[in-house]
Amino acid sequence: MRHERSARLQAATLVAMILVGCGGDGESPSGASATVDIDGSSTVFRISEAAREAYSAVNPNVTVVVDNHGTGGGFGHYLAGEIDIVDASRPANADEEAKAKAQGIPWTRFNVGTDGITVVVNPENQFVKSLTVAQLKAIWEPNSKVMTWKDLDPSWPARTIVFYSPDQDSGTFDFFTEVIVGKAKQQRDDVQPSSDDNTLVNGVAGDVDGLGYFGHAYFEANSNKLRAIPIQNGAAAPVMPSEATILDESYTPLSRPLFIYVKNASIRRPAVFGFLKYYLEHIEELAKKGGYVPPTSKTQEANQKALSAGGDASAPTAKDAA
Structure with missing residues (x-):
């Protein structure tokens, strides 16, 4: 699985390097910062994949890679430093929260819909x-x-x-x-x-x-x-x-909220911030396209407030909106 992710990321990075060389999003010349890497829930995958498809038409200079190795697998890749965003069909458990804090890679959680198993x-x-x-x-x-x-x-x-x-x-x-x-x-x-x-x-x-x-x-x-x-x-x-x-x-x-967990350091990268901003602003249509119930207006307001904090670990998050 790790080998597969590495190959995907290398391919995405190569594409991003070419795009940056052609006038990409203005991030690192290496091109690595022009990618957004997502993994996790096969349930939330449908929403994130819809976001990837739609955003590629808006900003083709940013390469978004979406995988679906399960929520637990997504958190595992996040804690290994391999991805920016975890698609999660459950809240992070206490062990995952503790490890993220201990490793100095805090995240912000956004509610992206509701599902019924x-x-x-x-x-x-x-x-x-x-x-x-x-x-x-x-x-x-x-x-x-x-x-x-x-x-x-x-x-x-x-x-x-x-x-x-x-x-x-x-x-x-x-x-x-x-x-x-x-x-x-x-x-x-x-x-x-x-x-x-x-x-x-x-x-x-x-x-x-x-x-x-x-x-x-x-x-x-x-x-x-x-x-x-x-x-x-x-x-x-x-x-x-x-x-x-x-x-x-x-x-x-069997009804449950759906989330994305985004690394705070990644939110401060223009490529990730731009994609995330688009994702949350269009979540109504993206959640429906994925086949799920969109977040309420109150939850969407909380998402926007958390996004406006720009990955500040001390700022409020959208957790209370779930």
Whole structure:
């Protein structure tokens, strides 16, 4: 993975050097400062990739590289000094916060949207009308006894369920296991994990007894070959994930905020600041293009206030807007 990132960064730097030589963004003659390097969540990837595509038309002299090795992978690359921005589908944990502080590489967090983790089955599965949070826990907890659909409901067929899940570097995995199982990163072992949400999509779509979960945008983009399952939390009626139910927080407990963490030192670089300014000013359309619910106006105001601080580690951040 490190070798792959190094190759990508070298290629991006070469392009930036050429562009700077042709009258680039006025940063370091080496061209390295004319790149913006992003890695992390495959969920937030869709927003950052939309930002990269749009910004390339506005400022082609800045090369933006977006990878998706999971939220945990993104924080790992950040702490190794390899990237400017982490795409994160969960907040940084205490260990990641402590390491960033200890290494003298503080960040500013910006809220870039809201997602609803979507539980899906194959469209041929018409007997699962909804699932309760308690059933989800019974399905996904470590050492689960649920092996067939009949184990969940005696009226359902005794066919073996095939489980598809994000891998352990995924922020989606962290969030889902924490709110459903009760402890982050704790899940049954007999699953088919992947860091690529499209692999999970294709797995469930190709298996009549498939069951999986991932960000809502990946369901929306593949709703012709998947079926989303309404989730019942407590005594409330089952709720289907949608822009409306994610926004009004009735789709609970699987609604969650999405973030980007930007290195403060990088914010002070013109290439990164220009890209980030564009990203936040156009977040309404970028979040929607990515398939997610945009931040509220109050959150967007907090984002702008944090950006105006310009990477000052002592200034307020957008954390309270999440």
